[in-house]
Amino acid sequence: xxxxxxxxxSWPARVVPPMxxxxxxxxxxxxxxxxxxxAIFPTPWAVLTGAWELVxxxxxxxxxxxxxxxxxxxxxxxxxVAIPLGLWMGWVTPxxxxxxxxxQMLRPISPIAWIPLAILWFGVGNVSPVxxxxxxxxxxxxxxxxxxxxxxxxxxxxxxANFGVPRSxxxxxxxxxxxxxxxxxxxxxxxGVAWLVVVAAEMIALHSxxxxxxxxSRNAGNRYDLVVASMVIIGLxxxxxxxxxxxxxxxxxVRWRYVR
Amino acid sequence: MSAEKMKIxxxxxxKGFTDARGKxxxxxxGIGLQVAEGEFLAIVGPSGCGKSTLMNMLAGFEQPxxxxxxxxxxxxxxPSPKAIVISQQGSVFPWLTVQQNLxxxxxxxxxxxxxxxxxxxxxHYAAMVGLKGFENAYPHELSGGMLKRVxxxxxxxVKPDILYLDEPFSALDAxxxxxxxxxxxxxLAEERHTVLLITHDVEEAIYxxxxxxxxxxxxxxIQASFTVDMPHPRRIASVQAQQLREAILAQLGL
Numbered sequence: 258x259x260x261x262x263x264x265x266x267s268w269p270a271r272v273v274p275p276m277x278x279x280x281x282x283x284x285x286x287x288x289x290x291x292x293x294x295x296a297i298f299p300t301p302w303a304v305l306t307g308a309w310e311l312v313x314x315x316x317x318x319x320x321x322x323x324x325x326x327x328x329x330x331x332x333x334x335x336x337x338v339a340i341p342l343g344l345w346m347g348w349v350t351p352x353x354x355x356x357x358x359x360x361q362m363l364r365p366i367s368p369i370a371w372i373p374l375a376i377l378w379f380g381v382g383n384v385s386p387v388x389x390x391x392x393x394x395x396x397x398x399x400x401x402x403x404x405x406x407x408x409x410x411x412x413x414x415x416x417x418a419n420f421g422v423p424r425s426x427x428x429x430x431x432x433x434x435x436x437x438x439x440x441x442x443x444x445x446x447x448x449g450v451a452w453l454v455v456v457a458a459e460m461i462a463l464h465s466x467x468x469x470x471x472x473x474s475r476n477a478g479n480r481y482d483l484v485v486a487s488m489v490i491i492g493l494x495x496x497x498x499x500x501x502x503x504x505x506x507x508x509x510x511v512r513w514r515y516v517r
Numbered sequence: 518m519s520a521e522k523m524k525i526x527x528x529x530x531x532k533g534f535t536d537a538r539g540k541x542x543x544x545x546x547g548i549g550l551q552v553a554e555g556e557f558l559a560i561v562g563p564s565g566c567g568k569s570t571l572m573n574m575l576a577g578f579e580q581p582x583x584x585x586x587x588x589x590x591x592x593x594x595x596p597s598p599k600a601i602v603i604s605q606q607g608s609v610f611p612w613l614t615v616q617q618n619l620x621x622x623x624x625x626x627x628x629x630x631x632x633x634x635x636x637x638x639x640x641h642y643a644a645m646v647g648l649k650g651f652e653n654a655y656p657h658e659l660s661g662g663m664l665k666r667v668x669x670x671x672x673x674x675v676k677p678d679i680l681y682l683d684e685p686f687s688a689l690d691a692x693x694x695x696x697x698x699x700x701x702x703x704x705l706a707e708e709r710h711t712v713l714l715i716t717h718d719v720e721e722a723i724y725x726x727x728x729x730x731x732x733x734x735x736x737x738x739i740q741a742s743f744t745v746d747m748p749h750p751r752r753i754a755s756v757q758a759q760q761l762r763e764a765i766l767a768q769l770g771l
Contacts, residue, residue: 416608513611
């Protein structure tokens with residue numbers, strides 16, 4: 258790969274400007290709250306000390322762990338279903354024609370709209386949020402995998418046909434690697450939606466998780482410092498999850514798509 | 518020449534395409550041609566005359582509307598590793614290393630049994646086209662000329678009877694284009710194959726081919742045929758080559 262180390266690529270150039278923006282927003286927030294002398298809206302300092310309280314008594318990590326576990330199971334199941342299903346629907350045209358309209362109908366339904374049904378079917382335990390995460394992340398990943406199969410360039414399929422390789426080799430060495438970059442894009446979308454949904458689901462149905470923490474903090478004595486602290490933590494973990502899936506883009510077998 | 522020595526027999530093939538309004542556009546209008554075993558035949562024609570359609574039918578990617586293509590007397594019904602196509606855009610797999618690309622074709626043949634034999638064969642052909650030391654590189658790390666070498670080596674390794682070259686070097690710059698012509702001739706001197714080159718570059722055809730066929734505009738037919746009776750290495754600047762070039766260009770209306 259060609260080295261392209263301009264000054265915009267060095268790590269301070271990538272870290273400092275976003276930090277400045279966030280710092281400015283926190284300063285503005287502090288200034289507005291201090292001036293209004295609000296009795297209920299917390300200052301950044303109050304948020305920090307509130308979060309520290311939760312760290313000390315250990316409940317914060319329990320909530321984070323609960324949310325992450327639900328996302329892990331729901332997203333994992335979605336991945337295991339979406340990739341084979343997407344490959345099959347992308348490759349076999351009658352399957353695509355038969356199932357695609359159904360998928361296009363289900364896809365725009367907000368995962369939040371499924372919450373009442375999820376509670377009806379699975380109650381208020383762990384199964385409901387896992388189901389919601391599955392429902393919300395499986396469709397983008399299926400759609401992305403299908404589009405990956407459909408956009409394989411014909412010259413590669415022709416080359417494979419020309420060499421007369423067996424079907425297993427065609428799939429292992431041509432179709433799957435050609436689709437992999439699209440699968441990674443689908444995973445990024447899927448994990449983002451999954452994280453969005455777990456918090457929403459926990460607000461309604463559960464007794465653990467970051468979504469529950471938000472609702473519980475408000476209900477149990479208007480602890481808005483903890484509400485905001487939870488929001489910040491949700492944002493930070495979302496950033497982390499996206500960063501982790503982006504690491505997949507560095508895989509050698511995927512990188513061809515991102516260079517040139 | 519006797520019939521049993523013929524490698525490729527093309528018998529009055531035609532092909533048309535139907536446009537959006539349902540009108541049939543004739544592209545190939547009846548081509549009959551025979552290519553002898555080990556012959557290097559160049560097909561020259563104006564842009565858009567249906568050269569690539571002709572190539573697709575020869576390679577088995579498309580079926581002619583009428584007529585037939587036979588290789589070794591057997592009708593072509595689909596693509597086969599006996600006849601490998603190398604086209605302008607290239608089809609080296611970007612997700613496989615050079616070595617994996619070279620080994621790819623061996624999956625469909627019985628030339629190498631074990632993984633070690635395949636890797637050894639891949640390395641042999643990589644060295645043959647001047648890619649030694651790049652076996653583990655990915656295609657995006659290579660230049661356009663090196664990619665063509667990978668493509669050639671990937672074809673040669675399966676020992677095809679026929680090479681179909683569809684403007685193979687026209688995406689390269691002029692210098693690399695000429696270098697690749699010499700490379701190809703050098704390899705062909707080592708391993709004889711029947712070659713069918715489709716090009717719009719008359720000099721390229723004169724430099725490499727034993728015989729040159731000129732196609733007419735659409736619907737394309739064979740307009741003229743020339744034998745290139747010159748020893749290798751050829752000089753394009755020679756009087757004989759220039760006369761031949763003039764004659765071919767005249768056929769193309771230039």
